[in-house]
Amino acid sequence: MKYMTGNEIRKAYLEFFKSKEHLILHSFPLIPQDDPSLLLIGAGMAPLKPYFTGKLVPPSYRVTTSQKCIRTGDIDNVGRTARHHTFFEMLGNFSFGNYFKKEAIAWAWEFLTEVLELDKDKLYVTIYPNDDEAYDYWHNMIGLSDERIFKFEDNFWEIGEGPCGPDSEIFYDLGPERGCGQPTCTVGCDCDRYLEIWNLVFTQFDRTKDGEYVPLAKKNIDTGAGLERLASVIQQKESNFETDLIFPIIEDVIALCHGDYNDPHQKVAMKVIADHIRAITVMISDGILPSNEGRGYVLRRILRRAVRFGRLLGIKELFLSGLVDTVIGILGEEYPELKEHEELIKKVIDTEETQFSATLAQGTELLDQLMAAAGPAKELDGKDVFKLYDTYGFPVELTEEIASENGITIDHAGFDAAMKEQQERARAAREDVSAKVATPDTTRLDQSKLVNDPTAIEATVVMLGKEGVEVARACDGEEVTVIIDNNPFHPEGGGQLGDTGMLEGKEGKAVVTDARALPNGLVYLVATVQEGALCIGDMVDVKVDKDRNLAMARNHTATHLLQAALRKVLGNHVNQAGSLVTPDRLRFDFTHFSPVTADELAEVEDLVNEEILANVRVDIEEMPIAKAKEKGAMALFGEKYGDVVRVVSVDDFSCELCGGSHVPSTAVIGTFRILSESGTGTGVRRIEAVTGAAALQKAQHDAAELRLVADMLKAKADAIPDKLSQVLAQLKAAEKELQQLKKEAAMSDMDDMLAAKEDVNGVSVVAAEAQADSMDSLRELADTIMDKVGSGVVLLGAVHDGKVNFVCKVAKADTKKGLHAGKIIKAAAQAAGGNGGGRPDMAQAGGKAPEKLAEALKAGKAAVSELIG
Template sequence: MKYMTGNEIRSAYLNFFKSKEHMILHSFPLIPENDPSLLLIGAGMAPLKPYFTGKLVPPSYRVTTSQKCIRTGDIDNVGRTARHHTFFEMLGNFSFGDYFKKEAISWAWEFLTEVLALDKDKLYVTIYPDDTEAYDYWHNMIGLADERIFKMEDNFWEIGEGPCGPDSEIFYDLGPERGCGQPTCTVGCDCDRYLEIWNLVFTQFDRDAKGEYHPLEKKNIDTGAGLERLASVIQQKESNFETDLIYPIIEQVLSICHKEYSNPDDKVALKVIADHIRAITIMISDGILPSNEGRGYVLRRILRRAVRFGRILGINDIFLAGLVDTVIDILGGEYPELIEHKEFIKRVIETEEKQFSATLAQGLMLLKETMEASDGAKMLAGAEVFKLYDTFGFPVELTEEIAQEHGIAIDKEGFEKAMKEQQERARAARHDASAKVATPDTTHLDQVKLTNDKYAVTAKVVMVGKEGVEIGEAHDGQEVTIILDTNPFHAEGGGQLGDTGVLTSAFGKVVVEDAKALPNGLVYLIAVVEEGVVHCGDVMDIAVDTARNLAMARNHTATHLLQAALRSVLGDHVNQAGSLVTPEHLRFDFTHFSPITAQELDKISTLVNKEILKALPVTIEEMPIAAAKEKGAMALFGEKYGDIVRVVTVDDFSCELCGGSHVTNTAVIGSLCILSESGIGTGLRRIEAVTGAAALEKSQADAKELEIIAGLLKVKTEAIPEKLENLLSQMRETERELQDLKKKEALSGVDSIIAHKETIAAVPVVTAQANVDSIDELRDLADTILDRLSGGVVLLGAIHDDKINFVCKVAKTDTAKGLHAGKIIKAAAQAAGGNGGGRPDMAQAGGKEPQHMDEALKAGYMAIYDVLEK
């Protein structure tokens, strides 16, 4: 075998299959397109599902890719095994009804033995026992002896109903020194000797709801070879982590922490960080940002886990962003989007890591309080462990480690149960979403004859379908999918909703509720038959809701002007991170790392409205993507574009790639009125605004409200600010005077409260009901009393809004006597229908039964007495 770098292996693979007439497709983004059943792309074939099912005509019947993949199902094994990763690259070659087993097997063998020059004598294969065809090709065509072909029942790929078939795996023998040493060690053993490096899936059956298998008319090939695994074999490394695809990152981490890679515990942490920073960098480059749900939560979890393992290595400073350059040095040649967004990726990571440092401290405090409130229990409840993990991103390993230091175990079974319940909820949600996806089967349509024409007023129905199945005709009340030979409806995309309208014929009336586009650009309508019947072949009159479309066009063009203004005022780091364009309003999400000031927001609004008033023409052109980039057109962050793109330009102010509806002149927008600006995640902001008639209505409503306010204040509208300032000044002064009076009143009651103190075992004890308005005032009062006592215990309760607030303070010197504020207050709160806990020197809690105030204070008193009079 000859040495090759990881990048050389990838290039060799793609070029090899290009020589076999395969089209090389750039990796699809990690965010699945039109497939809510998937959270992230986790396999090479996942973005190609519409071509495998035969519902879409592929760009080529032979395709090869190196697909970015993210999997987190075995995240706890990352770093502890030689092969588990969160991010990896899957090399694949695919056939959609073209070649089949003979070519797939032959080319896999040719690439491995001739291009990579692997030793033929070290290669073994597995097949499905009934797959005599695959056996024949391996045995007679390739020449493998029987003892190197293993028949295994689990060599069959299927996921419920739908396309499925046998598969054949290729293994490489890494040598007896990597094995378990058992005489029975062979292919399929759990040890590391025989490494699976390639899987060929032969999709040849269709499984129906009854579990019966029917031969597919068009058989497909889906193969996958892990790039990192191949690199470990070619470069003769013990694990994927020692290859040139990952180890340079480990070396950089070693230079930061000054540890040794040979140390087993340190090695795990180093591998986790190296793996995770690759995933983090790739995910952000595809437009995924940290959040508390969905893909953003996956990213946040991986990032926080990397930080945690950095702490294990003794790295307490911010460090992850500094690793990004090394990741990009390795992967940037294949994924230029990494280079393009490098500074932004670093900024997101740095911001999130800083925030997690504070969260980590908060989680540690909560864990400590949880253990203190456990009343000596020797096990931490699984629900509490999961709360720390799920709410605070607190690694379960860290919880277990700290708990063990205090002699407490964690309920792993309870934690796993809570984790499983969450995963099932997420899986069910994705399944429900998947059930709603009904991609029409369009392969029988001649797409060359199907056109888009926004001016069309009649068209012929070429397909009527329901839930992805062609039905020919539909009647009153049925929700259907319709495709027209000439389509004037603008499809949903780029954040813009799809057009609506009405189709009518002599046979019936159909209300179009949405328009969507397939990956190949074909537009299909989601509609309801309101009257009569609709047939395939009917010629129908079309009435698109043009007023609604124009309202969306105003808002869509306004988002382009808004992005340009944001970049002008805030800086070039601003990128679109999502949008929603409806007839009523627009929502624009963008990257920025601090709140926008009122002055900045005013500048942005003014700049957009100036461009609107200039009455600038809006031009739309189609051109090759290279020409669009040369023109300076901005692309949507994380979006995948074809060779020919649509460029929307507004003079020299804005130039973007976009497929949405737009006005022909900025003057049509009328004006832009910003409704709100807010933060929605790490480095992510949101602006909501209105244009056109909605902006006019908003201005008129604001003017009317000002008139009402002016009338109430008995001044002219222009004098409102001055009048309000005077009133607020008077209110602030009155509030100060009121607070002073309350403070004096509260302090005047201190003497009467202290007068009822008791002394137990030489410790002064005060338990009393206080007359205060808030928990803050109750804490202040407890502090004052404790200071006056010069030690001891204070337990106070106050009724507010039909509930009781409790505060307990114990002098630091008296906690050594066994007094614990958290336990005292827990006894009091439980007597009043509540619960709580806290530190030994300070705790607060609540109760739901104010009528039991006296019993609660007595229960707290007895908790103090029981400790001091032991």
């Protein structure tokens, strides 16, 4: 066995299968393309599903990849085991109806034993018991003895109905020193001795709804070999984390915290950080940004988890972005997109880490309140723990650690139930989406005879589909997918909605509600038959809603101009992070780390309108992607492109890769108006705008509103600013006078409150109802009274908006006697239908029953008596 770096192993794998006539494909982005059933790419075959199912013709019938993958199902095990990761690379070779078991087994063995030079005597395989064909190849062709071929029932790959088949795994013996020491230790043991390094899936059946296994006409091969696992074997490391793919990051962490990798607790933390920063870097480079849902939530979760483990190592300052250079140094040669987005990656990480530092402080305060209210059971409710985790991003591990330090446990069952409920909601949502209209197998169609022509007015129906199955006829009321040979409908893509319109034939007509495209560019229509029937072979009149299409074209070209203007005003760090183009308006999400000022928005709007007024021609060209990049064409963030791309240019102002519909010249846009600017997540801003008729309507609406304001102020339109300034000045003076009167009224009550001071077991207690319209006012009054009495307890309650607010102050010296403001206020609040807690010297709470205020104050005094003994 010869030593190889992780990068050398990856390159050797791809080149080996290239020599076996496989097409090398660059890793697909982590964001699944045209597959709403997946949140993230988690396996090498996931982006290739349309080719395995036979719905699309692959670019080659033999393909090999090194695919970026993200899995978070076992995130809690990351760092605690030798092999669990959030990010990993899956090496794969795939056959779509080309070669099968013989070649797959022979090439796997050849690569492992001749290229990597692994010891043949340390390799073992598993097969499905009934797979005699695989056994024959392993035994007779490769020459493995029966003692090294294991038959396991679980060596069968299937996920419900659809393509499935037996699989065969290859294991490497790491030696008895890595085993459990039991005499029964062998392949399949739970210990670390026998490591799975390769899996060959032989997709040869189609499982029906009835559970029948029907042999496939075209059998497929799907293999996977974890790069990190192979590296750990070749480099003879105890775990994936010690390989050159990860350990340089751990070394950086050790230097940061001056830590000890041999300390078990520190070791876990270091592994977690190294694993997570790899995932974070790759996810951001693929267009995923932190948010509170979906992929963005996954990113935010692992980023915050990495920060939390950094804090456990004693790292107080921002540190994660400083590890990005090392990640790029390791992975950048294979994934150049990391270097391209280096600045953005670091900025997003710094922003999120800064925000989470504040979240940690807020979460700690909320956790203090929950612990104060835990009661005699000394257990935190699982739903509350989940809310801390889900709403505030407070790691459950941190909650458990802090609670444990205070002698409190957490309700794991309740937390797990709440987590499961959320996961089921998310899964159901994805299933709802994935259950929507699906196309049947399109491989029988000759795509060279299918034309996309925006001027087409008639066409022939070449395919109809219902629920993913081809049908010959669709009748009134049925929703179907339709493919026509001469298509003028522009499909959904690049944020733009698909075209709508009508199909009218001799037997019936259908309303087209959407147009979409498959990954190979084939356009299909989603339509509902409105009258009669639609059949394969029908000649139909095709009518696109031209007004709607033109409105979207205006908004799409304006989106390009908007992005170019933002980059000129804000800087080249601006990248598209999402968009929506509808007939009514456009929405553009972009990377930027602070609100866009009013002056900046005005400048952006002016730049776009200057291009519109200049009546610049919009050029659309198709060219090789290398030439497009030389021309400076901007690509969509995280998008995967083919060799030939469509470039949309507006003079030297804007140049982008885009498949959307556009106006012939900028003047057709009419005018451009920004409606709003807001933040949507860490480092992402959103602008909504209108063009054409919608912009004119907005201007007319604004003019009408201005006239209404002028009438209300009894002023002319051009005098509104001066008149409004006068009104606001008068209002401010009146509010100031009102506040002073309220303060004087509250202070006049203070003498009565002081006079009601009581002695409770030697402690001075002021417990009284106060007049205060806010918690701030009540707190200020409590401070003033405490200054007057100098010691003891001040407990005030004030009714406001149908609720009661409480504030409790305890003199610092008296907290040493056992008095605790949080416990006193909790007793008072509970008597008034509320709850609360806080620090020993100050606490605040609320109640739902203001009529029980007097009773609540008595309960507070009773708590003082109980605490002082």
